[in-house]
Structures are given as structure tokens and as C-alpha cells.
Amino acid sequence: AIQIPTRLPLVLTHESVLLPGSTMRTSVDSPRNMQLVRSRLLKGTSLRSTIIGVIPNTSDPTSDCDDLPNLHRIGTAALAVQVVGSNWPKPHYTLLVTGLCRFQILQLLKEKPYPIAEVQQLDRLEQFTNGHKSEEELGELSEQFYKYAVQLVEMLDMSVPAVAKLRRLLDSLPREALPDILTSIIRTTNQEKLQILDAVRLEERFKMTIPLLVRQIEGLKLLQKTRKSKQDDDKRVVAIRPNRRISHGSVTEDEEEEEDHDDVVMLEKKIRTSSMSEQALKVCLKEIKRLKKMPQSMPEYALTRNYLELMVELPWNKSTKDRLEIRAARIVLDNDHYAMEKLKKRVLEYLAVRQLKNNLKGPILCFVGPPGVGKTSVGRSIAKTLGREFHRIALGGVCDQSDIRGHRRTYVGSMPGRIINGLKTVGVNNPVFLLDEVDKLAKSLQGDPAAALLEVLDPEQNHSFTDHYLNVAFDLSQVLFIATANTTATIPPALLDRMEVIQVPGYTQEEKIEIAHRHLIPKQLELHGLTPQQIQIPQVTTLGIITRYTREAGVRALDRKLGAICRAVAVKVAEGQHKEAKPDRAEVGEGEDCKEHVTEEAKPESISDTADLALPPEMPILIDFHALKDILGPPMYDMEVSERLNQPGVAIGLAWTPLGGEIMFVEASRMDGEGQLTLTGQLGDVMKESAHLAISWLRSNAKRYQLTNASGSFDLLDNTDIHLHFPAGAVTKDGPSAGVTIVTCLASLFSGRLVCSDVAMTGEITLRGLVLPVGGIKDKVLAAHRAGLKRIIIPQRNEKDLEEIAAHVRQELTFVLASCLDQVLNAAFDGGFAVRARLEHLNSKL
Ligand code: ADP
Secondary structure, three states, X not given: OOOOOOEEEEEEOOOOOOOOOOEEEEXXXXXXXXXXXXXXXXXXXXXXXXXXXXXXXXXXXXXXXXXXXOOOOEEEEEEEEEEEEEOOOOOEEEEEEEEEEEEEEEEEEEOOOOOEEEEEEXXXXXXXXXXXXXXXXXXXXXXXXXXXXXXXXHHOOOOOHHHHHHHHHHHHOOHHHHHHHHHHHOOOOHHHHHHXXXXXXXXXXXXXXXXHHHHHHHHHHHHHHHHHHHHHHHHHHHHHOOOOOXXXXXXXXXXXXXXXXXXXXXXXXXXXXXXXXXHHHHHHHHHHHHHHHOOOOOHHHHHHHHHHHHHHHOOOOOOOOOOOOHHHHHHHHHHHOOOOHHHHHHHHHHHHHHHHOOOXXXXXXXXXXXXXXXXXXXXXXXXXXXOOOEEEEEOOOOOOHHHHHOOOOOOOOOOOOHHHHHHHHXXXXXXXEEEEOHHHOOOEOOEOHXXXXXXXXXXXXXXXXXXXXXXXXXXXXXXXXXXXXXXXXXXXXXXXXXXXXXXXXXOOHHHHHHHHHHHHHHHHHHHXXXXXXXXXXXXXXXXXXXXHHOOOOOOHHHHHHHHHHHHHHHHHHHHHHHHHHOOOOOOOOOOHHHXXXXXXXXXXXXXXXXXXXXXXXXXXXXXXXXXXXXXXXXXXXOOOHHHHOOOOOEEEEEEEEOOEEEEEEEEEEEEEOOOOEEEEOOEOHHHHHHHHHHHHHHHHOHHHHOXXXXXXXXXXXXXXXXXXXXXXXXXXXXXXXXXXXXXXXXXXXXXOOOEOOOEEEOOEEOOOOEEEOOOOHHHHHHHHHHOOXXXXXXXXXXXXXHHHOOHHHHHHOEEEEEOEHHHHHHHHEOOOOOOHHHHHHHHHHO
């Protein structure tokens, strides 16, 4: 039982109705209510002062002076449990109040600053609780009510603690309190609550609450029914998408989601049907599970999806069937490439072994040679003969190891490395990968790509190559790797160790002519839509292009020049067609140079009219030297050799560069000075040492050869400075092979004699005047041959290298094999180089 004071301060609430036994939070902001809170609740000290009367459904005017509105006669006495003040958005208090019992206003005692009324308690009085008759009279009603209440509560989710507690309360609370409590719990309007509040008699209250309960129960039943059917629906989806909840309201969004979800389902299906490795499958399934839970707007969604799509696309188990027939392979290689016998032989060996023993863990072939000698295109031919897909991976300038191995997926914009990307592109797991320019891999802070390549190229390891992006192993053992490089010098040794180097030297002029006529010209004609009936390039012209417009080991510049010619001819041909379209062809003037192209014989004489139209008499256009000059401009390279050798102190050396062999002029001059040696041109250290060696040897042999300085002394450096220069210095030249050239050049300078203009030389020297062997003889000889030189001095011990040189080139050249510097000098100067000893010997005879 409760006893409330007879005088109560009144709080007027607007939207909510507080019923006895329930708790409610209400916000008060009218001046009267605020005043009440401030002076009564916040200042009060006794428990009594926290009891207030809550009068519902009364809008309290906002300003102070306004009169008190009509008050509802019945209110709820309440205990203010908590007061929270706030300034936002305007000053107000939030009260937490618990209803105690009903009361009736007997008389309003005071209106300001807040209303106080004399009240009479209406229920929860002793007489009611102990009420005798009520129990019997209301027995049936209350029993009925109790039944409904239990039914309702049991329809709720019992696992929620509050519901379970409510269930217990139903039994422990006195029955008369239940209508109020349940009314405040179930869904009711304020109006209905107000009616309940007004129902002071218990019987009435029971009667009024039962329909509300029934209504709630029916509503719940309906809800459960629909939920069940929805659940059935859900179950169908669940089979495919167990963890996704349909939570979006709008239809379009739902559809979009559906569509997207279809994609994910498709993706999952693809993953399951793809033939990826077990490990990869596990990772993929895990990822797709995550994907399903992920909102689509998350950046990671796209990332994961891309990843999964890549995984599906990768050729885990897809391969082309090798068709390997050595005879056919030989034909393909021969058809595609002229010359390069050594290379073709090795490639055929390689393929033959593959044919005999499948799954060869053979060496990685690495073609090393100057640009434009067909390294890449041989790789392509190998793929063709094997019937495999071909993919070229350009490694030039790659300085980040994630280019090879991919980025970890944590990075934004991460992607797989080039190997995995290539596999995705070709779509099979046994393509031919051409690793182009392995010598141009660079190192940087992002790691060493060459080190990453090691794993790729090692047959023992690459069956479980792990790209950082994929993060699962991929079997690369079926991939055929071929590497190309211009020089082995800059390939990291560990990488070089895994490869078998096959040198591809440059071509001779004759080979180039053949290549041009067999491969390059037909290709260019086709590219430009020309036919042999429209253009003719005789061999002399090709030779002219090779010698006067290009200077290279390969055929790339030649190819370009031929392209330029074809373009020019295409213009003429197109113009010709245009002319034809005009009725009066004879009137159209021809350019003078065009006339020169026309050969008289080429004119068809007795061809029918139609043929005449198809083949105008100007065709074919013959490319001669005149036309060449017109199209390509004046020749870029002259036979400058003889001009430059018309003074003492010049000699021709042979150098090797990654771009092939080159001839190199060495110039020397002397002047008064303190015996200093100056070297210019792009030189390496070894070359400088060679220069010092040469001078030392000459000084020590000055007497023998009658070499003197300007003042006639045998001490060559006495009062003399020497300057050595190596022109065409854009390319750094290094290596010991210029030794003999420097000696010859200086000998010429000090003796005042001219070096033969058709002689080139190469060889390392020692302090004692011996000539040691050097490398790159074939390239050097080809360069000398290109430059039109006739005699070549090479070290004796390089004789064996001459065998590699084509016979016709050898025939056109004279080789002098030298083992000591005497022989070199004798060969370099017309009539030999006088040796003092012989003179002395003669002297003594006199
Ligand atoms: P590299 O890779 O050595 O720099 P490429 O393979 O790109 O050179 O060759 C350049 C061009 O020269 C290609 O069009 C190729 O067909 C052609 N070529 C080179 N050598 C030969 C050859 N021996 N026979 C036919 N064509 C050749």
C-alpha cells in the first residue's frame, strides 16, 4: 500500500500518459514545470518532496503569465527518480518518473510559480489491497485477464531478459496492478491510456484492458504468420547466401543488391568449378565468404572482388597441347629467319630434347646480342613451332621487385606482378615467356627485381611461385622462359648462372641483304599495301642503304629505312591511282625524280586495256640511288676511313659494344710540355691503363725503332706532352683491346709515318710487348668489314674465332695474326716498321 501526501505539486505533461506501476521519461520545458523541478525536486531533501503529481494531456502555455489551462481531473502520483538538465536545443529537464497511484484533484491551491493542488488518492489504498469483495467479484475477470496477459507475454521472445522478467512479474504482482502495467507496455494510443487512467474502478479497468490485450495478441499472431512465410522465402535464399540479411527498404536498392548478389553467386560457382589448387580454393572460398558479408560500398569489396576474378581467370590447369615435330620446327625456324645458324642449331637441340623427354627441367635459354638481330622474333618462332602462346615481358628499366612478384593486397591499387599478369593474358599455363632485356633490370629502394626473377627462373623452385598479390603458390614449371639481353656484363651473376647464354652476333652485309629481300621487304610491302608490281628494290640499292644509311649490327634501322621508302612509294602509287581517275592522264605533269624511277623496260607494251589500267606504265617504281637520296636524304655515313688516315698519329681500332662491333679511330698528338699524358673520349679505367702501357713500351723500345721526340731525343716524353683522343665518344668504351691500336698510333706519331689506311686492329698488350687475345672477334671483324677495311690485325690466339665468320667475309679480308707488337707494327705500316737492330747490323757491314 502507498500513502501519498495530500498536497502535491503538479507536472503537466503533454504527449504522454503515466500509469501507476510504469516508468516513463518525460521532458519538461514550460516555465511552470521547470520552476517545479528547480525549486522542488532539485532543492528538496526529503523523499516526500520527490513525489509529484503528473497530470496528462494538458498543454501548458509557454509563457509565465498565461493562465493555467483546464486540468485533467485525474492524475498519477509519481516518484521522480532522476532529473537530467540540458541546454540544448533549449533549456529543459528530462524527468524519469515512476507512477505510484491515481489521484483526483480536489482543489487547486496555488498556480504560481507552479501549481499545487490538494489531492485525494484513488487506488492502492489499504482498503483496496485488502479488499475482500473485489477478489471474489473480479475473480473471473481477473483470471481471464491473467490468461490473456500470459498468452501475450509468451508470444514474445523469452530469450530477452526483460520479457522473462515480465513473465515472472505477472505471477508475483497483485492482479490489480496488472492492467496499468500491461497497458503501458503494449501498443496503445495516448487516448486509450487516458481512458485506462480514468477508469478508477478496478472492474472497469479490467474490462477495458482485455480488448487491448486481445488486439495485441491478434496483431502478434499475424506478424508471426507473415514472418514465417518470409522465413521460408529466406530459406531459399539462405541456401545460396547464408549470411546475408535482406535489410534494405527500397525496391531499387534491393534489386541492385540482388543483381550484385547474383554476380557474387556466379563468382562462387566459377570458383568452385575452376580447377585451381586446393590451397587456392580454400583461400578463395574464405574470401568469398567475407565478400558476402561486406557492404558493397567498402573499398575492400572491389579489391576482394578483383582478386577473386583474377583467381578464377588464371589458367590453373589449362594448357595448350604441344605439337612438337623437329622437322616442322626446323622448317619454321628456317622460314622465319635467315642465317643465325648457331642459334637455330641450339634451339633445335633444345626442342628435340623436349620432344624426347617431356617436362624438361632444362636451362633457360638467354639470347645475347646487339639490338635488331632477331632475338625477340626467334622467341616468337619457338612459340610458333611448339604451338604455344607467346608473351613478351619487357624488363628494361624495371626496378621494383613487385613488378615481378606483385604487391601485397593490403596496398591500394595493388596488382599482381608481370608473370601472373602474363599468365592471365595468355590464358594457359604453358606459354612461352620472353623476358626481354634482362640486362637492363635496375635496382632501387623497392628491392631487386633480379632477385625476384631468380625464383621464377629456377626449375627447382618455380613450381610453387608465390606472387605477393595472389598469396598462394602458382605452378610455373610448365612455362618456357627465354631471356634476351644485349650484354651479359650487366646481368646479375646469380641470374646469369641460371641461364644458358647463346651469343647472337650481328649480321654481315651479305646476310643483311638476304634478310632484307627475304623477310623485311615483303613484310614492309604488306604493311604498306604495296605489291612487287608497284615497287622494286634491287640488291645494289639495299647494299647502298646498308652501307650508307645505316651502321648497325642488326637490321632494325634497315627495316625502318625500307619502311620509309615504302611510305614514299605509297604516296606515289596513291597519286598514280588518283591520276588514273582523271580522264586526261597524259596531261598530268610528273616530278622529275619520278621520271627517274621509271624504267623503260618496265612499261608493259602489249597488254590489254584493263591490264593497262591496273598497271600504269610508271610501275613498278624502281628504287635506285637517285631515289634513295630523294627519299632518305643525303647518305649519313661516308667511307671516311681513308680521309682520316692522311696524317701521322691516327690508327683504326676495333671495339666491342653492346650494340655490336665498331671501328674506332685513335688519334694522338704531341706538344711541348712536361711529359704528361692526356686522354679524352669516353674511356674506362682499363683503357687508360692500356695507354700507359703503350707509352711505357714505346719509351723502352724507342731506340730500337728510332723513335724520337720533337727535339730528336729518344726519351719520348722529354719536354713533350702527349694527348690521346678516342673520337665518337658518346659510347663508353672500355676493355684492354685497344692496346695495339694505341701503340700503333703513337708509333706513327713519333716516327712521322702514316698507318696503312685499310688496316684495323685489336689486341691486348703486355709491358713486354706481347699481344694477348681479346673477345668479340666476330663482331669486330663484321664492323671492319662494314666499314670497308681490308686488313685486320688480331692476336694470334684468336685465330680459332675466325672460324665463326662467314666464308665470303673471310675471303674479302686479310687477317694478320700477331703474337708480339713487332708483328703488329710491321703489318700496320707499309713496308714494315724499321727496327734499329737491322740498321745497326747493316751499319756494321759497311
Ligand atoms: P632484337 O630482339 O634482337 O632486338 P628483333 O627480334 O626485334 O630484334 O628483330 C628486329 C626485326 O628484324 C624483326 O622484325 C625481325 O623479324 C627482323 N630480323 C632480325 N633477324 C632476322 C633474320 N635473321 N631473319 C629474318 N628477319 C630478321
